[in-house]
Amino acid sequence: MGKVNVCLKRSYFVVTSLIAIISALLLAITLFSHGYFHDDEEIEHLLTGLRAMYVISIITLLLTIMGLYGACREKQWALIVFAVGMILGCLFMVACEIQGLAVRPQVAQEMRKKYLEMLPLANASENFIEALSDTQMELQCCGLDQGYLDWGYNISESCLCAEEATNPCVAAPRDSVLFEHMVDDQPIMIYKESCLPYLILHEVDTINTALGGILAVTLLWVLSVVLCILILCRLSRKEDTPAVVYSPEAKAGNYTTLADAADYT
Structure with a gap:
């Protein structure tokens, strides 16, 4: 059994420990x-x-x-189990990545269809109206598909433009509920753009972030598999031992006898 390089083993420990920490955090979040x-x-x-x-x-x-145990004890079977399991996991992650890329346009279409079913907003549930109001203030938009027209007469106050608004604003129609308590003739500015494109974009960005995280984890897993295979190759390598050569002279005792020290005194 060959000797494993110290730097190789330490690199494997670091990468595998990082994967273990991520797995523990994922389990805790779940x-x-x-x-x-x-x-x-x-x-x-x-x-x-x-x-x-x-x-x-x-x-x-x-x-x-199991992989850390195999590297510490230099157990080949444990490292093989780790490598095979992580390779299967990498294949699963790649399949999830491909599936996520494939269903991304479908998710946007389904999301658009789902929100359009909520129209008109006058018939929407109270929970949906509250969620939409928060979305309008956060994303600086109004309505779902046709802007403030989706609200009809009862335009939500969450459509009012903030002083630091970055999205474009327009004057609200004077026949809306926003002008009921107005005394002067100053226009009331509300957000011009509808919220549905922003909601879809936010959902797509969430999917892209998740796919990016899966890709990063997959690459980390691939790195651990590569390091594990390198350790297995080092363990499988036989160490070179010097060959033992038989010498007749050594058996015969071909030595020179030293003179007795008393002869020189």
Whole structure:
């Protein structure tokens, strides 16, 4: 069994320990999310994702522990199990990345369809109106598809332009509810653009961020597999031992006897 280079082993320890920390954090976030959304009405839609996160984090954490044990004790079987498991995990991550890229346009279309079903806003639920009002103030927009026209007469006060607004504003129609308590004839400025494009863009950015995180984790896993394979190659390499050569002279005792020290005195 060959000797593993110290720098190679330390690099493997650092990368594998980092993967273990990420897996532990993912498991903690999953446990927190499960407890937080336990009483939520949409928990059934989240269970599939939560279960997938449980499986990925636990299996990855177990593989990293086995890989670190194999590197410390120089156990080839443990390193082989780690390498095979991480390779399968990398393939799964690549499949998720491809699927995410493929469904990204479909998610935007489904999201647009879902929000357009909420129109007209006069018939929307109170919870949706509150969420939309917060979105309008945060994204500096008004309405969903056709701007403030989606509100009809009852234009929400969350459409009012802030002093530091960066998005374009227009004067609100004078037949809207915003002018009921106005005394002077000063125009009331509201946001011009609708919120739906911003909501879709925000969702797509979230998907892109998630895909970027998956890609970074996959590359980290690939690096750990490469280092593990290098360690396995070093362990499989036989050390060169000097050959033992038989010499008849050594057996015969071909030595020179030293003169007795008394002869020189």
